[in-house]
Amino acid sequence: MADFYDAKEVEEKFYKIWEERGYFEIDGNKDICEDKKSFCIMMPPPNVTGVLHIGHALTFTLQDIMTRYKRMDGYKTLWQPGLDHAGIATQNVVEKQLLAQGITKEELGREAFLQKVWEWKEKSGGTINRQMRRLGVTPAWSRERFTMDDGLKKAVKKAFVNLYEKGLIVRGNYMVNWCTHDGALSDVEVDHKENHGKLYHLRYFLENSDKFVIVATTRPETYFGDSAVMVHPDDERYKELVGKSVILPIINRKIKIIADEHVDMSFGTGVVKVTPAHDINDYEVGNRHNLEFITIFDEKGILNERCDKFAGLERLEARDIIVNELEKLGNVEKIEDYTNQVGYCYRCKNIVEPYISKQWFVKSAIADEAIAKVNEGGAEFFPTHWINSFNAWMRELKDWCISRQLWWGHQIPVFYCDECGHEWASEEDEPKACPKCGKNHFHQDLDVLDTWFSSGLWPISTLGWGNGEALKGQKWFENDLKEFYPNTMLITGFDILFFWVARMMFQCQNAVEKLPFKDIYLHALVKDKDGKKMSKSSGNAIDPLDKIDEYSADILRFTLTLLCVQGRDLRLSEEKMVLVRNFTNKIYNASKYLLMNEPKFSDLNECKITSKLGLYMLSRFKVCVKDVRENIDAYRFNDAANAIYKFMWDEFCDWGIELSKADKSSVRELGAIFKEAMKLLSPFMPFISEYLYHELSATSLENANSIMISKYPKIEQNDEKIEEIFALVIESIVAIRRAKATIDLGNSKIAKAYIKLNTSTDLSNATAYIKLLTKCEEIEFTNAKQENSVRDVSQNLEVFIPLSGVDTSAIVARLNSQKAKLEKEINKLENMLNNEKFVVNAPASVLETNRAGLASAKERLEKITSELEALS
Incomplete structure (x- = not known):
């Protein structure tokens, strides 16, 4: 063996061999596959624009651990990979590229622009999938899907038409979250952040009076859309003003003063402006009081004619200009610093506006069945507390705005007849005629669907549901729904519980009347060593590819797994990475020691274990196997990794290797156990475990099967009697070493030591181990205290080292x-x-x-x- 393990060379070579041999596919483990055992997990489809970040690295590592574990355990295994078309993000990328060339998408036209997007996707999209291979993950790459491929397009249309015909998809004028760059957004697509801005106190003069009321607002430019001024009905300060009118400055429009319990009397002056077309709360007030809904800017945020001489200005740019004019007219009482929460577009970071627009919505009733099934035990969350968050959000679910003002995406499959005005939804790409009047003059809705609509169907659409003839001739998907649905489980970050997980629950339940998975494991965030959220702006972001280059894929994977405690954020640090690097060095050096004594080792099932040390180490390995399996099955990934770490480092390397120096005949047996331990480690650290397994087998991966398709170690009964013997042997060694250290003889040879056992266990046949590792020429067992000796007392025994001949002064x-x-x-x-x-x-x-x-x-x-x- 080389002096050092070359991770980079091994990882590149091994991954290529694994993939070329088809190990990742559903029949990749056919030689060990057992009937009627199947496992399926869906990769959260990363954005086609995305690159691998540390959160991805954690998700994909945990998914790969489960997939490799099940593959080795004889399951027919499908880890379904794919990419999401990422409507807003992808359109923004291509738009920026065109603008850099001085071209707008409008100049190109819709069809030509979409062609440019497809060209970009084929050339540059999917970078993240190529990066994922560096991590050593093993999805069925040959089955990779894209949310805009032909089959998934058909599935999306089928789902839409189904919901449309059930009345669960409707179109109407509602207040939505509006990005002036990207259009309508759902609630979960809005990032709310703390904003340090201003609070403007404006004077609204009463009609025909020099008296005024003061209203406070953070958005003074919206006052042109005010339909009323509002006070609380119990506010004694303003009771006589209810029903009177105030005059809006500049435009001199008269509006009423109304009373509504929505007003917080303790905030500001207790008087608030009501802008029903541009404020979510005011929208409800406007409906209650039958107020006028006045829209003051267009879809791009440009003020319209309702704003008098300010028409044509962009809403945010107009703010200071409008305030300056109000100050000149004496309508500004004061302006003060103010901190509040402001919504931003999760993609372009533009400030989001409440805006009334005609959009398509999925009615909240779609979630009713999914909520009931989950709470009947149809799905289980890990950690369990996430069911509370799921229920809280789902039970307060609002109608979901699914239309987006984009060109890139699934065009809404709704058609409008130009002759008779009939509206219908169709799965056909190009209907032949209007189903009502039979004429062929009609047009399709120009909007596209929210990206999450298609990814919400991911657990079924990727398995062929609704794909129609798009996958005709491809045998692999014909039985997929039967074999792999519901999926076995889901692993993803908690931060997309509402973006993606909840949508899959209610969309798949509606489509096939079954929840998409039984178990849902939601991992926490990966933070820096101080517990701070990682970000480029903070300078603490960790690039997983850099860490793979610096350490190895195995070290990054194992570090993340060791840190992944259910329900707790992970704190990733260089110190943790170094700790795991030391672990890889430890097991590498252990294999070098074994090979110095034996040129080749058999597999455990071919090796008869007869030595006491071999039987002891085998028993401890069996305990480790039980711990690892039970913890993986319960998704306690950190505990599973810790069990392997402690066995390999503390028991096998620190004691097994050292004790074998007293019985060289046991080395052959330890090598067989080590090889089996590499199978146990394989899902966690696939590269070094594969490498060391073949080194000890005197083979190479090029001419032998991979351990990733060998059987995972099974749980077997351990030998408690042999463990009791060696526990006392180890306790004796530790006690004698401590006693020697007391008299400054830690590294020196001693003639004799006495051991007084508190148990009836016979250690007389194990003294060779004790003598070698304590540098003691003779061990004698005694029932009495030894005089003129240094003593050390531990739980099950006492040791005595005679002081005769020792200068203790x-x-x-x-x-x-x-x-x-x-x-x-x-x-x-x-x-x-x-x-x-x-x-x-x-x-x-x-x-x-x-x-x-x-x-x-x-x-x-x-x-x-x-x-x-x-x-x-």
Whole structure:
């Protein structure tokens, strides 16, 4: 073996072999596959514009662990990969590229622009899938789907028409979240952030009076759309004003003062403006009071003729200009700094406006069946508390705006007859005629569907549902729904619970009357070492590809897994990565030791284990297998990884390897156990486990099967009797080493040591291990205390090392010096704590520190005293 493991060379070579051999496909493990066992998990389809970030790395690592585990466990396994067309993001990318050339999409026209998008997708899209291979993930790449491929287009149309005909998709004028660049957005597509802006206090003069009321607003430019001024009906300050009118400045439009319980009397002056067409709360007030809905800007945010001389200005750019004019007219009472929450478009970061627009909506009733099924036990969340968030959001679900003012996406399959005005939805790409009048003069709705509509169908559309003839001739999908639906489970970040998970639940339930998965594992965020959210602007973002280059894919995967505690954010740091790198070095060096003693090792099922050490290490391995399997099955990924880590480092390397030096015949058996442990490790660290397995087999992956399609270790009963023996052997070694250290003989040979056991276990046949690892020439078992000896006491035994021939004067002097210092420290602390004045006046933290210090000093003094007694 080489002195060092070359991760980069191994990863590139092995991944290519795995993929070329078809190991990732559903029949990749056919030699070990068992009947009627299937496993299916869906990859959250990353945006076609995306690149691999650390959150992806965690999601895909956990999904790969489950997929590899099930593949090795004999399941027919499908990990379905794919990409999302990412309507807004992708259109923005291509638009910017065209604008850099001085071309607008309008100049190209819809068809030519879409052609440009497809060209970009084929050339540059899917970068993230290529990057994912660096992580070592094993989805069925040959089955990769795209949310705009022909089959998925048909599935989307089928789902839309189904919901349309059930009355669950409707069109109407509603207030929506509006981005002046990207159009309508759903609630979850709006990022609310803290904004440090201004609060403008405006004077609205009463009709025919020099008296005025003061209203406060953060958006003074919207006052042109005011339909009323509102006060609380119980507000004694304004009761006489209800029903009177005020005059809007500049435009001199008269509006009424109304009363409504929506007003917070304690906020500002208790008087608020009502702008029904541009404020979500005011929209409801407007409906209640039958107010006029006045739209003051167009879809691009340009003020219209209702804004008098300010028409033509962009809404935000107009703000200061309008305020300056109001100040000149004496309509500004004051302007003060103000912090509030403002909605931003999750893609272009533009400030979102409440805006009334005719859009398509999915009615909230679509979720009713899914909610009921989940709460009947049809799906289980991990961690369990996420069901509360799911229920809270779903039960307050609003109608979902699904139309988007884009060109890139699934065009809404609704047609309007130009002759008779009939509206209908159709799965056909080009209907032949209007189903009502039979004429062929009609047009299709120009809007496209929200990206999440198509990705909400991902668990069924990728398996062929609704694909029609698009996949004709491709045998792989013919039985997919039967074999792989419902999917076994879902793994994704909690942050897309409402974007994606909830939508899959109600869309798939509606389409096929079954929830899409039984288990839903939602992992937390990956943060930096200080617990701060990662971002480019903060300078603490971690690029997983950089970490793979610096450490290895295995180290990044295993680090993320060790940190992935259910319900807790992960704190990723260099220190954690180094710790795992040390682990890889440890197991690499262990394999080098084994190969120094044997040129080749058999698999465990071919190796008869007979030595005591071999039987002990096999038993401990069986305990590890049980821990790993139980934790993976419960999605406690960190506990599974920790079980392997502790077995390999603490038990196999630290004790198994060391103890084998007393019995070289056991090395052959340890090598077989090590190879089996590499199978256990394979889903977590696939590259180094594969490499070391073949090194110990004296084979290479090029001419042998991969361990990724070998059987995963099964749970078997461990041997408690042999474990009890070796637990005492190890305890004896540790105790003798401690006793030697007491008399400064830690690395020196000693003639004899006595062991007094508190149990009836016979260790007489295991003394070779103890003698070798303690550098002791003779071990004698005794039932009595040995005089003139240094003693060490542990849980199940005592050890004695005779002091005859040992010069203890320097040790005694050192211990006496330490004893004197401790007695002085104890005296000082006791005097302070016995001083009533000090106890009354000292802070609680100081008292606590002093009491802890006193207890520690007394404990150390007791130990030193005991050591001096043994040496006396």
